[in-house]
Every structure is written in structure tokens, then in C-alpha cells.
Amino acid sequence: MGKYYVVADFGSGNTKISAYRKVQSGYELFSGAIFKTSATGLKNSETLQTFSQSLRRLNLKSGELYVILPEDDENVLSSEADYPVGNKKELDGIVKNNLASMLKEDESLYYHSWRLVKPYSSGQGLFQIAAVRKEYIDTIHEIAEQHKLKLCYADLAANTVENLYRLIKNDKKHGLSSNDDASVIVEVGHRSVRVVAFSREAVIRTSAAVHNLYRMDKLILDSLHDLKNDQKINLELLKMNPAYALRVSQYEGFLNSLSADIIRFIKQSVSGEERYNLNSVYFTGGMYKTPKLVSTIKESFDVPCYAFPIGDYMHMSENCIHHADNKLYPSEDVFAPSLGALIGGF
């Protein structure tokens, strides 16, 4: 048997646990689970307990664990800054000195890491710095050990989505033909949207924003009147249905705000210092099928909009995901950041 890879994506709405093995055509998702992340995220021990139970259910003898952490400005934080591009040791020192300004509490409570996002010709570079509470990583490590998994990699959700561009950029079918062209990956999650613009050579820009679509669950539920107590009603399915979504008066406002963010991010990416011809937009994530979103973006740029071809790189076995009874069976799209983490973990 080959090696197993488990990705734990602690999303703001749902936590997605997915177990993969490498196959000839990419990765096979052969087991997994989806459960609701509690409102307080990893701070709530219930999330980590359910995480542990999900790993037990996987029952793997060994494997590597990759973790995707949600940014919350308190326990998992990130920032970007320009620093001189020196050697690694010097940069470690610079980052450590500036860490305190990013954190609200004592820096000894956090693990941190950094990466060079983009070097400038001036000798400076754009750096991303991220920090996570030690207790989160230590607890996840402890749980991983209990289930014979090796904790290898932990990254931010935005970075894992960014990794997906590597699959597209050199792809014969989807790849870019000219250095002046750019494509965009839009990942619409439960509470946030991430936009990754990339050229044939590199990532141009990664942006993220919080949206209000997660509030649709409650609003649609309220509009159901007597039906709201019917356990068989699947809210996730209803909010993707224009007949229900458009009935919610706030929906237009949510959609406008979300699409405006996406359009702004794309424009900023392709019309900055370096200009690119926007070639195509790829959508992924659990919420991109929300009514009128793709058509609004398409109308704005008049470029082809596709679903991210996740099926070309990942095969999901039938009925392999354990999920709550009253939940929609997940599509491969919700595992897009997990696939990105797999690519980034190597």
C-alpha cells in the first residue's frame, strides 16, 4: 500500500477531513468527514474532539497530516510587510523583532513562520508572516500522534488555494499561452472568498475578504415559516436555489458586496504596475454556485468562467465522506484548499 495523506481543513463554516493516496492521475480521496466548525473555531475543544473522532474513523496505520488553519485575527494571524531580502538568519531576526506588533498577546504563546512572497528589483521583498497559538498546533500534534499520523505541514487557507495555480499554469488544456495573460482562481467558502490571480510565471496577487453569505442559512430558515422544523429540509441546497435565495431581501446586498470584492481584487491584480490580459476565471469552493455570482463576474469581465477542473487532479471515491445526515453530500469543490495543501506540503 502507498503512503496516505490526511488534510484537515478547519474552515470557518465546516471542517473538512480528507484522506488521500497518490494514484497515477493525481490523488484519490478515499475517505473523509465533514462536520460543522464551532463558532469559536479551534478555541472550542469540541472541534478538536470531533477532529480526533474523524481521524479514528479513518483508522489509518500511518500517514502524513497537513493542516489548513483559518485566520481569525486573534489565534491565527497573518500580515504582509516589505523587508530587505537578506539571508535566512537575518530575516528570521527581522521577523522576530516585528512579531510583537502583529500579535495582541505575548509572542511566546505563538509559533510563527514567514515566506518571501515577491522580491522587488530594489533589493526589498514582500514577506508574509503568520502566527498561530502554540496550544492549537501542540493539541493537533498530540491528536495526530494518537492516530499514528505525522504532522508535517500547517498553512493558511489563502496560501493553500494559491497553490492550486501550479496545477493550472502549465496544464495543456487550461494553461496560459502568453506571458501577458493572466487567470484567476476564485474560491468561495462559507464565510470568506479568496482570489488568486496568476500569470504563466507566478502568482500576481492573492486577496481575501469576508462575505455575508453564511447568514443566508438563518434567513432562508426564517422564510420557511411552518416548514422550518422539517428535518428533511436541506438549507445548503435551498440557498443554492434562486427560488429561495432571491426571495431573501438581503441576498442582493450580500451578492453585490461579494461580487464587488471579487471584481475589485481581479482588477487590482491585472491592472496594477504590470498589466495583464485576463484570460479566464476559475471558480471553486463550497459556495461559488450561489445564484447569480458567476454570471455577475462574467458580465463584468466578459471572459470565460469555468468551474476549477478539480476532477482532473483528484478523484473522489463514491460515498467516502462521512457527514451529518441532514447535510448535502459534498462535491469535490469543497476540497479545493485541501488539494492545494497537498501540493504545498511537498
Add this chain to the structure above:
Amino acid sequence: MTATGKQQLNRKLNLVPKPILLYEKLKFVQRIAVICAVIALVAMGAYAATGYLKINKLDREITTDKEIIAEGHLDELNALKDQYDNLLLGIDSGNITLIPAIDTTMTDLFTIINQHKPEEAKLTGVDGQLKSTGEYTCRIEYSSTNRAVISGFLEKLQEEKLEYINISAITKSVVDENVRWLFSITVKIGGITG
């Protein structure tokens, strides 16, 4: 500051701290070490078991040897072994047909010799030779410090009237001022045809 160290700079972020990554690597090394130790233990166990069996076998052989030594046949057996080795060389060296049951003849001879050999007489030399003509000769020498012992032994052997042996006269040998009386039996087994 220059961009000399750019190649070594982190291109990806990993919030798993180095001590945990190192621990995982060490755990892997530890697992390999444990597997190696188990393999070594199994190999040593198998080696010990084989050794134990060999020791058992050797013990049995030693017991047999001890029995042979106790019966006083070891020297004769060694001598016979030399004869057999020579015979084999003879077979390999040419188109020779040996007389049948040469080993039986030699065994019979030793049986007769041992019937008459007094305790004080010692076997002091065995020298066998298979000639290219197919003739097999063997010289067996017995000696004693007591002349009477040797002469008595010689007489008894002569009484047996074995046709295929010649018995020499008794001679005196002085080694380091010690006097010994000895005689030799020369076995000549014919019947070898070319």
C-alpha cells in the same frame, strides 16, 4: 542588504515548528532503529538456535568419539581413514580395479591384532601406500619398553599364520637413553588387477 541569500529563503510557509518536524523525523529514525533491532534479534536467535543444534550434534559426536577412545580403536580408525583416502586417490589416478572388501581385510587384521595386543605394547607407526601398479602395502609398528611383551605379542601373531602379512624381527631402539623394543607388520594385499 543584497539579495545573495534569496535562493535559501522560505518560499512556503509552515506553521509546524521545527522541534515538532525534527521530532517526527527522529521518530521515523527510531522506528527504523527498532525494526533493525528486531531483525538483528531474530537473526541472533536463529543463529543461537542453529548453534545450539550444532552443539548438540557435536556433543553426540564427542560422545561417540569418547566411546571409540574408550575402546582403544581411535588410532586404528585414524590409520584406516588414511588408507581409505589413499585408496580413493588410487581409484582417481588410473584404470585400476581394487580387490573387493579391502577395508574388511584391514578391519579383520586390526581385530586380530587387538585380540593379541598386550596393554604395554603401543602402536607407534602406521604408513600405508597404494602403488601405481595397484599393490597396496601398509606397515604397522608396535613397540614396548619390555622385550618379553613384544616377543610374546609377535609369537601370537605368527601363530595366526596370516598369508598377507610379513612380520619383521624384533629390533632395539634407543631414543633419549630410553630403550624400546619394536617389530613391524607389513601388510601386502595383492589381487589388484590392472
